[in-house]
Amino acid sequence: xxxxxxxxxxxxxxxxxxxxxxxxxxxxxxxxxxxxxxxxxxxxxxxxxxxxxxxxxxxxxxxxxxxxxxxxxxxxxxxxxxxxxxxxxxxxxxxxxxxxxxxxxxxxxxxxxxxxxxxxxxxxxxxxxxxxxxxxxxxxxxxxxxxxxxxxxxxxxxxxxxxxxxxxxxxxxxxxxxxxxxxxxxxxxxxxxxxxxxxxxxxxxxxxxxxxxxxxxxxxxxxxxxxxxxxxxxxxxxxxxx
Numbered sequence: 001x002x003x004x005x006x007x008x009x010x011x012x013x014x015x016x017x018x019x020x021x022x023x024x025x026x027x028x029x030x031x032x033x034x035x036x037x038x039x040x041x042x043x044x045x046x047x048x049x050x051x052x053x054x055x056x057x058x059x060x061x062x063x064x065x066x067x068x069x070x071x072x073x074x075x076x077x078x079x080x081x082x083x084x085x086x087x088x089x090x091x092x093x094x095x096x097x098x099x100x101x102x103x104x105x106x107x108x109x110x111x112x113x114x115x116x117x118x119x120x121x122x123x124x125x126x127x128x129x130x131x132x133x134x135x136x137x138x139x140x141x142x143x144x145x146x147x148x149x150x151x152x153x154x155x156x157x158x159x160x161x162x163x164x165x166x167x168x169x170x171x172x173x174x175x176x177x178x179x180x181x182x183x184x185x186x187x188x189x190x191x192x193x194x195x196x197x198x199x200x201x202x203x204x205x206x207x208x209x210x211x212x213x214x215x216x217x218x219x220x221x222x223x224x225x226x227x228x229x230x231x232x233x234x235x236x237x238x239x240x241x242x
Contacts, residue, residue, distance in 0.1 A: 043178055043238035045224035053166040054197055061199040068224040071202035074217045075210055077132040078102060080140040081154045090149055091138035095130040106158050110208050113235050128207045142193035144173060152192055159233035162193040163203035176229050180222045181213045185238050187231045
């Protein structure tokens, strides 16, 4: 049945569509912004269940994590990207091999969001200046093998989240989540790494994520799963409340 409300509803839906498209388009045209130019996007979220757990030697735990959730995210080291070249095996020989060029590249990308950033402050700790250690693999390697070298761009690696996925529950590489704390939010990507082993943490993130959120490994951070999976990784202002 035709309703007089139909044109209004149609116009409203078209308006929402334009908001989403404009938000994504703006980010695609200019991925990096100064802190005052971060895009405002619709951060409506969906509830999902993540199966976490680990059974390794004396470490045994399992849980079903209902997202949205709040908890701690331990700080992770760095992962190889499409721009980190190692001719022999494709991976560094040790945790510091050519890490400086990786950090310099990441810092320049990060500074476009946070113009006040200083290299020595962003990477002030020794564990901020190393590749993630080889754990049944290679230094700087996540949990998807050499596929990482073709998928993980520098502008994605710095906004990563890891979790101890259980029973084949690891999402497709590039799956987006949004983290929020201290009135700041950032879009992060998952699916490249599995961990940490400790049940104390809901997952792990890079030092750039903690720097932007003004948090650390012991801060409470909100995790949501955005309906709009086209959001680009990086800082964002959420234009709608959850």
